[in-house]
Amino acid sequence: MVASLRLPSLTSLLFPATTRYPAALRRTVCLRNRPASGFASGTAASTDAHRLRSKQAVTPRSQDFNAWYLDVIASAELADHGPVRGTMVIRPYGYAIWEAIQEYLNVKFKETGHSNMYFPQFIPYSFIEKEASHVEGFSPELALVTVGGGNELEEKLVVRPTSETIVNHMFSQWIHSYRDLPLMINQWANVTRWEMRTKPFIRTLEFLWQEGHTAHATPEEAEKEAKQMIEIYTRFAFEQTAIPVIGGRKSKLETFAGADKTYTIEAMMGDRKALQAGTSHNLGQNFSRAFGTETSWAVSTRFVGGIIMTHGDDTGLMLPPKIAPIQVVIVPIWKKETEKTGVLSAASSVKEVLQAAGVRAKLDDTSERTAGWKFNFWEMKGVPIRIEIGPRDVSSNCVVVSRRDIPGKAGKVFGISMEPSTLVAYVKEKLDEIQSSLLEKAVSFRDSNIVDVNSYEELKVAISSGKWARGPWSASDSDEQRVKEETGATIRCFPFEQTQGIKTCLMTGNRAEEVAIFAKSY
Amino acid sequence: MVASLRLPSLTSLLFPATTRYPAALRRTVCLRNRPASGFASGTAASTDAHRLRSKQAVTPRSQDFNAWYLDVIASAELADHGPVRGTMVIRPYGYAIWEAIQEYLNVKFKETGHSNMYFPQFIPYSFIEKEASHVEGFSPELALVTVGGGNELEEKLVVRPTSETIVNHMFSQWIHSYRDLPLMINQWANVTRWEMRTKPFIRTLEFLWQEGHTAHATPEEAEKEAKQMIEIYTRFAFEQTAIPVIGGRKSKLETFAGADKTYTIEAMMGDRKALQAGTSHNLGQNFSRAFGTETSWAVSTRFVGGIIMTHGDDTGLMLPPKIAPIQVVIVPIWKKETEKTGVLSAASSVKEVLQAAGVRAKLDDTSERTAGWKFNFWEMKGVPIRIEIGPRDVSSNCVVVSRRDIPGKAGKVFGISMEPSTLVAYVKEKLDEIQSSLLEKAVSFRDSNIVDVNSYEELKVAISSGKWARGPWSASDSDEQRVKEETGATIRCFPFEQTQGIKTCLMTGNRAEEVAIFAKSY
Incomplete structure (x- = not known):
């Protein structure tokens, strides 16, 4: 029965076959840094020298953030370019992060009363035209189907950039009175926006998202819903992805085309640019042709980009354990063939012990690569914990555990017992520590890069x-526009968390109710 | 952590709020059959008379199969028409069936070594043109994007009808040698085919599916994969959906455009027409520009239509327990207000007991509708088991259990103890019995409607x-074409299960290696 379905561990599902190092990585890592001949398969010989060379596979983050981002996406095989400009192929390792996002949010949406369903992606052009403010916001970004089944269509079709218009067309058929409310649904879907400047995960011509749509009997209920959903996104960001987003309200200028209010979570990336990582809109009655006040809210594959750009270092990706497709990689090390069997057997049982305990563990037992190569590879892929097992470890019934977030010797602990309950407890504790540590580091980075300002x-x-920049703001839309033109920064949000006391607008000197956060953004 | 995520029961997730009878149902059932005034809320008064009237909401299956199918889809709120001709909105109850399909297959795909990923839906037109046999098969069904971001595109884009061409474009970039093989992926996606004659779930302009794509080092491995996947589909059909499909190989004429071999599962619907419910193709090297032999395999939302059209009766839908969004509905019955509290409290604890045991149980405790109305409603929605609890049941600590698949008094058992372990064991046993019984009934229906034939x-x-019709076949493509023109039937497949012995082609009298199955189909 579906209800009693027992799911195998995520790792074994994701990477069930023997380790194959995919071709793109070979291209980006191996071909540039072909190991010198003489490295025996599976040995740890000359690890350091090899590691040094391999490091150059990814442009150091500190040197060129954008190049690092693109290198990591290619080398860690998160995504590839599609054949149509601006489109993206999401590869298994990147898609697994999206699946972790889906798994968490899907449960939360259902717990809060939303049902999944599916709306067609083709929307009559007239639907978009009807929504004056909406068409203004989306018209430049539309992809249009004009030919179907060999014939020119009488009415061209919009490939959905978002579904408010079609959802509300259907809602108006399903809602006949207030007794039909609330109506609370969600869909996981692809959407299309004809973006000119694209960047993998962050802004692509087609992307994946969830879009929630609800209709409520009262404005109060709708407002509560819009805020509840941004709160769910916020908790997800903090607790699962270790991204300390700032939740708040968009300025009028930055509000979603057609909404009364837009709530947002804003994340600071490693280059200190802001990323809008999720939004929730109180649409009022703007779209509604029937009863009710409506909301919509969305999180997209952009979040994967946010995770990449929040964590990581010169070596590559650094994934928070809770959403890492692989939490622990086990690397067996042997020099002589006589040692191989014992090492592999110990490594294999460590893997099974961890998987049985719900840890997403992977054993990299291929003989094609050296241990050093494997260290670099899995570090670059951002796996939180590495376990090494060599012949001496087998004799002493111990393993070596390294933390991805503490580079070098400082993150390496020798002599952790292989005894199952000890090892599992240790690994779980370390995973929790890494999760917390990544969040703390991100919070501290964020806070040290926000400046309180009192003047323009x-x-x-x-x-x-x-x-x-964070400062009191009650100036006009045109002042806001001026800031954008002169500094390149926009109001990211009026944060929910506001300090008490009388404030003076940084621009006008007038009284201000709130502080706003300004930043350059993706 | 994702790995340790505990999923709430599916039912509570799907239908978490208090029962709301959605508007479309009100339209199709209530407005046509408005209950006579005088029905007290929540009472069982005049149930039979009311039931009689409500039954007319759905055209009897025995009277008009197609009208029944469309009525069930509307009344059970499985789907609705989208605003664009031939498109479909999949509503929560219908989508929940698709989610059950996804949950099962997704695990099986991963267990057999496939990783999920995502390819863009826009394919350059030139990709389709390159595949001569493919373009012939799909060209008449293409939707084309010709305008993007306000500009006429230089190259028009195909909205994917299937992804072989783009998958293989990417595969050729990722596969550099046989060491990169096998490459085994799957995607859950929407696809578009400009169908002229549409029918909800069975044939829609846009539909949802999974498409697996693999590349293998040897033809033998590819053949094994193609057969493995059709075997997974077959087991899914039998064990989860109680549809006794017949697996086999398509004739050359019916083989997928561009494949060497197509395997299929063919299901007999309630009107005895055949439904192709899943296919797996050995593509050989037809698409491959690089190394390897490829396969592709798919199951779509059409399967939901197959479930509807396999089971059911004049009253409406009949869902196999394993894929039913709601397995047990609990209907509390009271006449006097004084009885209400006790009945509702007992009903509520029965629900919790069942949910805790992993049964997808729903309590319909609304006061808006009579018990009789609720009986009809949940019968029409195909819920396998109904539990009634009235004041006398509360006193005796018992419930009444009715099976959807055995109509009337024969399916009703009184005096089942409310004691948790007894009730849970009883309900689970009955769910298993219903699952088996639906399959047996379908097998017997199928077998009594296949005729062994030895002549045209x-x-x-x-x-x-x-x-x-099942008979030996070794005749030509033109003979096959003639059968189609003269009888309307096509070769559905050469079944995997073949009888031994010398056979004589029913058409030519020549020796035949295999029997083929002929049928009219959807």
Whole structure:
């Protein structure tokens, strides 16, 4: 029965076959850094020298953030370019991160009363035209189907950039009175926006997302829903992805085309640019042709980009354990063929012990690569914990555990017992520590890069130094526009968390109710 | 952690709020059959009279199969028409069946070594043109994007009808040698085919599916894969959906455009027409620009249509327990307000006991509708088991259990103890019995409607009487074409299960290696 379905461990499902190092990686890593001949299969010989060379496979993050991002996506095989400009192929390792996002959010959506369903992606062009503010927001980004089955269509079709218009067309058929409310649904779908400047995960011509749509009997209920969903996104960001987003309300200028209010979570990437990582809209009655006040809310594959750009270092990706497709990689090390059997057998039982305990563990037992190569490879892929097992470890019934987030010797602990309950407890504790540590590091990075400002001059200094500026704001839309033109920064949000006390608008000197956060953004 | 995520029961997730009878049902059932005034809320008064009237909401299956199918889809709120001709909105109850299909298959795919990923849906038109046999098969069904971001595109884009061409474009970039093989992936996606004659779930302009794509080092491995996947589909059909499909190989004429071999599972619907419910193709090297022999295999939302059309009766839908979104509905019955609290409390604890045991149970405790109305409603929705609890049941600590698959009094058992372990054991046993019974019934229906034929005359008689014909076949493609033109039947497959012995082609009298199955189909 579906209800009693027991799911195998995620890792064994994701990477069930023997380790194959996919071709793209060979291209980007191996061909550039072909190991010198003489490395015996599976040995740890000359690890350091080899590692040094391999490191050059990914542009150091500290050197060129954008190049690092693109290198990591290619080398870790997260995604590839599709044949049509601006499209993206999401590869298994990247898709597994999206699946972890889906798994978590899907449960939360259902727990809060939403049912999944599916709307067609083709929307009559007239639907978009009907929504004056909506068409203004989306028209430049539309892909249009004009030919179907060999014939020119009478009415061209929009490939959905978002589904408010079609959802509300259907809602108006299903909702006949307030007794039919609330109506709370969600869909997991692909959407298309004809973006000119694209970047993998962050802005692609087609992307995957979930879009929730609800209709409520009262404006209060809708407002509560819109805030509840941004709260779910916030908790997800903090607890699962270790991204300390700042939740808040968008300014009028930045509000979603057609919404009364837009709530957002804003994340600071490693280059200190802001990423809008999720939004929730109180649509009021703007789309509604029937009863009710509506909301919509969405999180997309952009979140995967946010995870990549929040964590990581010069070596590559660094994945928070809770959403890492592989939490622990086990690398067996042997020099002589006589040692091989014992080492592999110990490594294999460590893997089974961890998997049985619900840890997503992978054993990299291929003989094609050296241990050093494997170390680099899995570090670059951001696997939180590496376990090494050599002949001496087998004799002493111990393993060596390394943390991805503490590079070098400092992160390496020798002599952890292989005894199952000890090992499992140790690994789980370390995974939790890594999860917390990544979040703490991100919080500290975020907080040290937000400057409180009280004048436009201070704001400009903060922005030009690459930081975020936070200051009281009650100025006009045109002032906001001016800030954008002069500094490149926009109001990311009026944060939910506000300090008490009288505030003075940094631009006008007038009284201000709230502080706003300004930043350059993706 | 994702790995340790505990999933709430599917039912509570799907239908978490209080029962709301959605508007479409009100339209199709209530408005046509508005209950006479005087029915007290929640009482069982005049149930029979009311039931009689409500039954007319769905056209009897025995009277008009197609009208029944469409009525069930509307009344059970499985799907609705989208605004664009031929498109379909999959509503929560219908989508939940698709989710059950996804859950099962997704695990099986991963267990057999496939990773999920995602390819863009826009394919350059030139990709399709390159595949001569493919373009012939799909060209008439293509939707084309010709405008993007306000500009006419230089190359028009195909909205994927299937992904072989783009998958293989990417595979050729990822596969550099036989060491990169096998490459085994799957995607869950929407696809578009510009169908002229559409029918909800069975044939829609856009539908949801999974498409697996693999590349292998040897033809033998590819053949093994193609057969393995059709075997997974077959087991799924039998064990989860109680559809006794017949697996086999397509004739050359019916083979997928571009494949060497197509394997299929063919299901007999309630009107005895055949439904192709899943296919697996050995593509040989036809698409491959690089190394390897390839396969592709798919199951779509059409399967939901197959489930509807296999089971069911004049009253409506009949869902196999393993894929039923709701396995047990609990209907509390009271006449006096004084009885209400006790009955509701007992009903509620029965629900919790069942849910805790992994049974997808729903409590319908609304006061808006009579018990009789609820009986009809949940019968029409095909819920396998109904539990009634009235004041007398509360006193005796018992419930009444009714089976959907045994209509009327015969399926009703009184005096089942509410004691948790007894009730859970009883319900689980009954769910298993219903699952088996639906399959047995379908097998018996199928077998009594397949006629073994040894001549074209016998074939024509069988087909014209609405049955399937099974007979030895080694005739030409043009003979096959002639059968199609003269009888409307096609070769559904050469079944994997063949009888031994010398056979004589029913058409030519020549020796035949195999029997083929002929039938009219969807």
